[in-house]
Amino acid sequence: MKSSFKNNNYKGILYMLFASLFFAINDAFVKYAVKLIGNDSSLYDVVFVRGFIVCILIIILIIFFGKINIRNLFNDKRAYTRGFFEVLTAFAFLISLMFIPMAYVYTLLNTTPLIITAAAAIFLKERVGVRRWSAVIIGFIGVLIVVNPGDLKFDYFFILPILSAVFLTVRDLVTKGYKDKSKSLEIIFVTSFLVTISFGIVACFYETNLSLEVLLYIIISSVTLTIAYFFSVLTILYAPLSLTSSTRYSVIVFGIILGYIFFSEIPSINTIIGAVIISLSGLFVIQRQKKLGKIN
DSSP: OHHHHHHHHHHHHHHHHHHHHHHHHHHHHHHHHHHHHTOGGGHHHHHHHHHHHHHHHHHHHHHHHSOOOHHHHHHOHHHHHHHHHHHHHHHHHHHHHHHSOHHHHHHHHTTHHHHHHHHHHHHSOOOOOHHHHHHHHHHHHHHHHHHOGGGOTTTTTTHHHHHHHHHHHHHHHHHTTOOOHHHHHHHHHHHHHHHHHHHHHHHTTSOOOOOHHHHHHHHHHHHHHHHHHHHHHHHHHHSOHHHHGGGGGHHHHHHHHHHHHHHOOOOOHHHHHHHHHHHHHHHHHHHHHHHTTSOO
């Protein structure tokens, strides 16, 4: 029994690593497709087409894992609430990705545990001890090191990944409690559908021609995003959040590697130092929350 439990935990960690990798690959191909077109406003068309394909692939997965329930797909209020914050996250995150190196974006995005802790103390009046507050403060010092206010190399676009982290926090809290594999995929479908429609509406205001080469990259992006979603669902099923959440920081490493391969992005010393500080602070907060029974 213990061996099976341990194996499931290892599987959960491995699935989270795969999810982080494929999410990063998807982001790289979206950014590459937009850069290939040479027009930043083409992002909306690229994400719309990608979303259309992803929705079809997710429907196939839902049918494969069980009978599709149309009522569940469109009558779940929690899924729509989650989808709303997913739309906000997607806009803030993807726009920032167009103007900021991948490692920089992922580093600021991973301030989520710090934001959760600070928000819980300020707005929910949750008791936060000296150690967690110290970790939060040190983590935000890491943010200042990354952003480097004295030399805003990327103007104020740095705000967007931090906003994404805030929206992502709310999104994950709303999703909490969904354990069934088919149910999780249904929620992912609804959120993907809402993101696709939202980007499609904005795309109507811009004219973009998608070449066959760009369409190929969009298809690759769609497949990798679907795979990432699939591994995310498996992660939830096989291991508790307290065990796998720290693995999310691996996306920073993937961002550095893919950013260099696709765009010759070399992270600055500030980004590397800040990433280490933010990651260590976040990991400490996660471990403290686990010890205090705030995540399971």
